[in-house]
Amino acid sequence: MIVATxxxxxxxxxxxxxxxxxxxxxxxxxxxxxxxxxxxxxxLSILSTLLRPTRGEVRIFGxxxxxxxxxxxxxxxxIGFVFQMHYLIRYLRIRQNITLAAQKKDQEYIDTLIRxxxxxxxxxxxxxxxSGGQRQRAAIARAMANRPKVVFADExxxxxxxxxxxxxxxxLRDIADKGTTVVVATHDTAIMDFADCIYRVEDGTxxxxx
Amino acid sequence: xxVNALRALRANSIKTALIYISMTFAVTAxxxxxxxxxGIITMYASMLQRDxxxxxxxxxxADTFFSDVDMALIPSxxxxxxxxxxxALIVGASPVENLPIVAIxxxxxxxxxxxxxxxxxxxxxxxxxxxxxxxxxxxxKKSLTIxxxxxxxSGVYTSDVGFENGGVVMPLADxxxxxxxxxxxxxxxxDMHKKINAxxxxxxxxxxxxxxxxxxxxxxxxxxxxxxxxxxxAISFIAFTMGLLSxxxxxxxxxxxxxxxxxxxxxxxxxxxxxxxxxxxxSLILGLVSFTSALSLSFATLFIIKKSSxxxxxINGEIDMTLVAMVLTATIFMSxxxxxxxxxxxxKTDPIILIQRGCA
Numbered sequence: 001m002i003v004a005t006x007x008x009x010x011x012x013x014x015x016x017x018x019x020x021x022x023x024x025x026x027x028x029x030x031x032x033x034x035x036x037x038x039x040x041x042x043x044l045s046i047l048s049t050l051l052r053p054t055r056g057e058v059r060i061f062g063x064x065x066x067x068x069x070x071x072x073x074x075x076x077x078x079i080g081f082v083f084q085m086h087y088l089i090r091y092l093r094i095r096q097n098i099t100l101a102a103q104k105k106d107q108e109y110i111d112t113l114i115r116x117x118x119x120x121x122x123x124x125x126x127x128x129x130x131s132g133g134q135r136q137r138a139a140i141a142r143a144m145a146n147r148p149k150v151v152f153a154d155e156x157x158x159x160x161x162x163x164x165x166x167x168x169x170x171x172l173r174d175i176a177d178k179g180t181t182v183v184v185a186t187h188d189t190a191i192m193d194f195a196d197c198i199y200r201v202e203d204g205t206x207x208x209x210x
Numbered sequence: 211x212x213v214n215a216l217r218a219l220r221a222n223s224i225k226t227a228l229i230y231i232s233m234t235f236a237v238t239a240x241x242x243x244x245x246x247x248x249g250i251i252t253m254y255a256s257m258l259q260r261d262x263x264x265x266x267x268x269x270x271x272a273d274t275f276f277s278d279v280d281m282a283l284i285p286s287x288x289x290x291x292x293x294x295x296x297x298a299l300i301v302g303a304s305p306v307e308n309l310p311i312v313a314i315x316x317x318x319x320x321x322x323x324x325x326x327x328x329x330x331x332x333x334x335x336x337x338x339x340x341x342x343x344x345x346x347x348x349x350x351k352k353s354l355t356i357x358x359x360x361x362x363x364s365g366v367y368t369s370d371v372g373f374e375n376g377g378v379v380m381p382l383a384d385x386x387x388x389x390x391x392x393x394x395x396x397x398x399x400x401d402m403h404k405k406i407n408a409x410x411x412x413x414x415x416x417x418x419x420x421x422x423x424x425x426x427x428x429x430x431x432x433x434x435x436x437x438x439x440x441x442x443x444a445i446s447f448i449a450f451t452m453g454l455l456s457x458x459x460x461x462x463x464x465x466x467x468x469x470x471x472x473x474x475x476x477x478x479x480x481x482x483x484x485x486x487x488x489x490x491x492x493s494l495i496l497g498l499v500s501f502t503s504a505l506s507l508s509f510a511t512l513f514i515i516k517k518s519s520x521x522x523x524x525i526n527g528e529i530d531m532t533l534v535a536m537v538l539t540a541t542i543f544m545s546x547x548x549x550x551x552x553x554x555x556x557x558k559t560d561p562i563i564l565i566q567r568g569c570a
Contacts (some may be wrong), residue, residue, distance in 0.1 A: 032398035041565050050562045076479025083564045087474040091221030092214070142478070153566050
């Protein structure tokens with residue numbers, strides 16, 4: 001469960017987010033939508049511990065994000081990330097990218113994950129040798145490699161065509177159905193068909209629209 | 211980590227090549243300057259060590275070239291208990307034919323046998339023997355002119371010491387006339403090494419104008435050797451610093467170019483110390499490869515220098531195990547310290563950059 005209370009954030013003098021309260025249930029698929037520059041990525045960054053809010057509090061599975069001692073360990077244990085650009089390391093093979101931060105003992109789980117994401121044929125290839133859709137699925141596999149409680153995805157379909165976008169959202173939907181919380185910041189309206197809960201971010205404020 | 215470091219280096223081939231080249235040149239410079247200065251010292255030291263246990267020079271003189279010791283002291287030295295042999299040497303330098311500088315030695319008759327003759331006989335008055343390296347360069351093979359005086363070549367000798375092999379040896383009296391001195395130094399062999407300090411004391415008491423030292427002590431404290439050593443250390447330090455700065459700056463550029471990679475590592479929860487270590491391993495690999503290349507390059511350069519007629523055999527670098535170990539330590543230090551700041555900066559990469567790139 002993720003609970004954000006009174007989130008307020010400023011970049012210099014410019015206010016990006018104003019007094020936002022948000023509650024994300026365990027295993028839900030939450031979408032943060034809005035226009036470019038609306039503040040949805042800022043909100044996602046705050047919810048995912050990447051950014052400290054100017055004011056307010058975020059509790060992730062009971063822990064106040066400001067009070068987490070070892071943030072790296074916390075992220076490794078709790079959070080998975082998927083970004084618009086896949087950010088796969090170009091000199092590592094797909095499988096090595098997926099297992100970059102994974103426990104060595106979890107190889108069986110990684111095999112299952114790779115099969116589940118349908119990328120077993122490309123696991124020994126380098127990122128530049130596979131398609132954009134495959135790269136993004138590999139990035140999702142990497143985010144899932146440590147069995148996180150929550151996956152944050154920032155514009156995960158931003159560089160994909162509509163067919164591949166549908167596949168990625170369906171995959172994230174399935175991940176949420178299996179019990180992992182999924183929070184997606186996107187301006188892709190296709191998410192409407194997949195998310196449990198949709199928030200619209202506009203001028204630094206949030207309203208639930210679905 | 212090692213395999214991934216190799217992959218990372220290969221993936222960033224241009225930056226890797228730049229770091230490799232700058233490190234190789236820096237390490238080669240350290241090798242060469244130290245090897246050459248050691249070589250020069252070793253050549254001169256082995257020449258002096260061969261001749262005896264005690265060296266007598268003029269007191270308070272900075273360089274043996276300027277030393278003038280009165281030969282009249284020799285009979286008194288011979289009478290000191292424990293003295294086995296006293297020989298005299300004049301060291302000087304002069305242009306010969308087209309060569310700007312050639313080492314000239316005036317030797318007493320009792321030390322001429324040090325010069326191994328290839329042909330001919332040891333020099334008499336107005337005669338010289340010339341080192342093999344010099345003889346090959348001479349246009350006229352029968353005689354040569356030094357300081358306006360013509361000398362006939364009575365033979366050619368060979369020597370392992372580059373200064374000697376490219377030099378000229380003449381009778382002590384002729385050299386005395388040429389350089390206006392009695393002797394640059396007296397070289398004394400003692401009968402029993404236990405008595406060496408007592409002999410030195412007695413020789414010193416013979417005159418206020420001379421200074422007697424054991425050969426070992428002379429070599430250790432000779433101003434010129436210290437000057438050469440200090441200069442080589444200073445130049446090596448500059449080369450080391452330049453290498454260090456090259457690594458630091460190129461690694462910083464590399465880290466900046468790879469910030470997405472470190473950002474995603476941080477987002478995945480990989481510990482900063484692991485990121486730091488991975489970059490230091492990359493730098494260490496480069497350091498060790500550069501060291502190997504520099505060692506080979508230095509051997510090749512020293513071989514060329516040794517064979518080149520340009521240096522008359524006077525420059526003869528030596529790379530021994532101590533120098534290899536010393537430079538290896540410096541290279542490892544350079545690699546680690548040079549990578550430290552860029553690695554720290556990589557480890558501190560804020561993963562927020564992955565979201566901020568082109569997003570709301």
